Amino acid sequence: LDLLVRAFCIAGKDEAAQDIFKEIITSGVIPDMTTLNFLIRYWCKNRKINKAYAFIEEMKAFDCKPDLVTYSIMIDALCDRKNMVGAKALFDWMKEAGCKPDRYVYNTLMKGYCKIDKANEAKQVFETMKEDGCVPDVVTFNTLIFGFSKVGKVNEAKKFLKLMVEAGHSPDVVTYTSLMNGMCRNDKAIEALRLLDEMEEHGCKPDSWTYNTLLFGLSKSHHLYQAGKLF
């Protein structure tokens, strides 16, 4: 069943996948949650979030209740739509339902706040997650660094870089690129170029995203000559 549902989804036949799933569950077999979650995620990523909701409701009647991953997928979908009120509400609802948040959901929520320029809210979530006993990981720090860089608070972002290193995580290409993005948006394009050297010294290879960030940033701030040198 799992493979069938996946195959149908990948082929864009989510209706067929849904039918099979429903048929199995109606026959009294409780399918694996990974299968349901795969289907839910497919809908969320294809702008069919209402369908995902409806199906979750429908499945509750079969004693197939959403788990932590299901909620995470839904919360992420709301975050992508910048509906943080909804995302937070669903997060609270999830806790009511007895699902204990893990760092994935916390990271997801933080991303949502960062995307709408609410880095301080993200920082609150960061504090909550620690109080809750979740250990921040590379994604946690990268998300916060992205969030603060985005709103021009590069110094605040650097504080998290320090925290990250203290926690034993090495900055990666995402960390550096997020910081460069913030610098470029903040008329500190030259500083971003310095960071490029620094990351290479630390043995971190820039990728195409890094170069795109720099090229975009440098050309926007009239440093076309420097941009040309990147080639």
Added chain:
RNA sequence: GUGUUGCC
């Protein structure tokens, strides 16, 4: 190989 992070 069910979910979370960076440019346009």
